[in-house]
Amino acid sequence: MSDAPNVDLELDLKGLLCPMPMVKVSQSIKDVPVGGIIRAVATDAGAMADIPAWAKSTGHEVVSALKEGSEFVFLVKRVK
Amino acid sequence: MEKVTVDTMVGVLDKRMHRQLKQYLDICARCAICKDACHQYVGTGDFKYLPARRAELIRQVYKKYFTKTGQFVPALYEARDPDDNLLQELYESTYGCTGCRRCMYFCPFSIDTAWIAAVAKGMLIAAGHGNEMLGQLADAAIFKGDSPEMFHDVLVEGFKGIEAELRDETGDDTIEVPVDVKGAEMLYVGLAGSHTIKPAARIFHAAGQSWTLSLYEAANYGLFFGDGEKAKKIAKRFIDEAVELGVKEVVITECGHAYRVAKIFYESWAGEKLPFKVSHILDVIDRFMAEGRLELKPGAIAEPITYHDPCQVGRNGGLYEAPRRIVTAIAADFRDLTPNRAEQWCCGGGGGLVALTDMNDMRLKSGAKKVEQIRATGATVIASPCENCRLQMEDLVNEYDLDLKVMAVMDLVVEAMD
Numbered sequence: 001m002s003d004a005p006n007v008d009l010e011l012d013l014k015g016l017l018c019p020m021p022m023v024k025v026s027q028s029i030k031d032v033p034v035g036g037i038i039r040a041v042a043t044d045a046g047a048m049a050d051i052p053a054w055a056k057s058t059g060h061e062v063v064s065a066l067k068e069g070s071e072f073v074f075l076v077k078r079v080k
Numbered sequence: 081m082e083k084v085t086v087d088t089m090v091g092v093l094d095k096r097m098h099r100q101l102k103q104y105l106d107i108c109a110r111c112a113i114c115k116d117a118c119h120q121y122v123g124t125g126d127f128k129y130l131p132a133r134r135a136e137l138i139r140q141v142y143k144k145y146f147t148k149t150g151q152f153v154p155a156l157y158e159a160r161d162p163d164d165n166l167l168q169e170l171y172e173s174t175y176g177c178t179g180c181r182r183c184m185y186f187c188p189f190s191i192d193t194a195w196i197a198a199v200a201k202g203m204l205i206a207a208g209h210g211n212e213m214l215g216q217l218a219d220a221a222i223f224k225g226d227s228p229e230m231f232h233d234v235l236v237e238g239f240k241g242i243e244a245e246l247r248d249e250t251g252d253d254t255i256e257v258p259v260d261v262k263g264a265e266m267l268y269v270g271l272a273g274s275h276t277i278k279p280a281a282r283i284f285h286a287a288g289q290s291w292t293l294s295l296y297e298a299a300n301y302g303l304f305f306g307d308g309e310k311a312k313k314i315a316k317r318f319i320d321e322a323v324e325l326g327v328k329e330v331v332i333t334e335c336g337h338a339y340r341v342a343k344i345f346y347e348s349w350a351g352e353k354l355p356f357k358v359s360h361i362l363d364v365i366d367r368f369m370a371e372g373r374l375e376l377k378p379g380a381i382a383e384p385i386t387y388h389d390p391c392q393v394g395r396n397g398g399l400y401e402a403p404r405r406i407v408t409a410i411a412a413d414f415r416d417l418t419p420n421r422a423e424q425w426c427c428g429g430g431g432g433l434v435a436l437t438d439m440n441d442m443r444l445k446s447g448a449k450k451v452e453q454i455r456a457t458g459a460t461v462i463a464s465p466c467e468n469c470r471l472q473m474e475d476l477v478n479e480y481d482l483d484l485k486v487m488a489v490m491d492l493v494v495e496a497m498d
Binding site for chain 1: 213216217219220221222223224227230231234235238241242271272273274275297299301435437467471
């Protein structure tokens with residue numbers, strides 16, 4: 001049985017430049033229930049700092065942030 | 081609206097009141113020259129985007145609380161208390177303003193509507209009606225500055241990844257993306273991601289320039305949000321870094337508002353003289369060319385090309401000629417926009433609007449003048465040293481079906497180096 005969390009929403013942020021990956025995640029967080037997970041895939045390296053910083057400052061949680069080849073994959077949990 | 085909210089908004093206006101603002105609020109002659117100067121009003125025909133109307137909302141509150149006539153006969157002098165209707169219109173008109181200051185340029189009294197809009201944003205924030213997205217972007221940037229230990233390694237790893245890509249792309253194993261270099265001559269402040277770092281690294285390398293890359297991005301959403309303290313904190317991240325590293329010059333990437341913050345605003349915000357020079361990257365490239373440190377192929381850009389002055393770099397930053405010297409040096413067919421320089425039309429993407437999706441419709445309509453200007457040149461490439469302008473013009477390409485490639489000037493320079 002997999003430990004991977006269920007994803008409530010997939011966001012394709014490939015090709016978007018800063019700050020749009022953070023903006024799209026912020027706008028979409030309201031579309032998942034509290035406790036829900038967004039999986040976001042970006043190609044802008046700046047997202048590796050921006051999305052965790054956004055999550056910390058807004059009270060949400062980045063469950064994981066991984067570099068997979070040229071892509072950056074985030075699992076973001078809505079906390080409130 | 082509750083009295084405490086009214087008092088709070090009026091208190092902010094009082095705190096920001098000084099002779100210059102008072103003059104702006106006292107002298108509007110309602111000539112409406114600004115209506116023909118504002119790209120948003122011209123593009124939408126919507127009264128709330130008329131510059132004089134944006135200012136008028138604050139002027140009405142000013143009359144009520146700061147003039148005797150407005151206090152005693154408010155109906156006669158169009159004085160009013162802040163209310164929910166005013167708050168809503170104020171929100172749309174001020175967060176909708178790109179702060180291009182073209183209206184100020186044409187106003188016979190030089191009324192700075194963007195300044196009044198900045199005061200209005202302060203009042204909205206105090207009333208709990210600041211723009212949520214811009215506030216979040218500002219807070220995230222401040223969080224990064226407050227927690228360097230959390231982000232340092234991930235950022236440096238990302239920069240080293242960019243360096244590796246650059247070496248692969250150029251076949252040059254000596255090219256570097258240096259970080260944290262004490263004693264470097266220049267601190268280059270880019271934007272998040274590689275697109276502003278790679279071309280700058282190649283240009284610095286070719287010119288033999290000693291430099292180091294800032295850990296922080298130049299963009300400043302505190303300014304767009306309308307909170308001076310947040311804006312100062314965001315800029316302070318790379319200002320402190322520059323002091324710590326002991327650089328002689330801070331070089332801001334192709335970003336309009338970031339250049340204006342660092343070059344024009346920061347010293348007065350901080351109340352101190354910066355111990356280094358602040359330059360725009362295009363000023364530095366122009367200098368490299370003049371010193372013979374950067375060889376560029378004349379006519380390397382064959383397609384007809386034009387140049388858009390970003391409002392914060394041009395009209396509000398005073399940088400007109402260096403970018404044109406660079407572009408004309410490498411273009412076979414340069415065609416300037418008309419009007420240009422101080423009279424340049426705003427593209428419609430500034431003020432943080434490209435991040436505000438609820439204003440997309442207005443933003444795209446407000447680009448109509450820019451589209452008209454570009455079409456008149458027949459150019460198929462447009463260069464502009466501002467990220468917001470480029471994002472907006474890429475959207476205009478799709479919206480208005482333009483045959484146009486939108487480029488950063490640095491990318492063109494790199495093409496002319498090859």
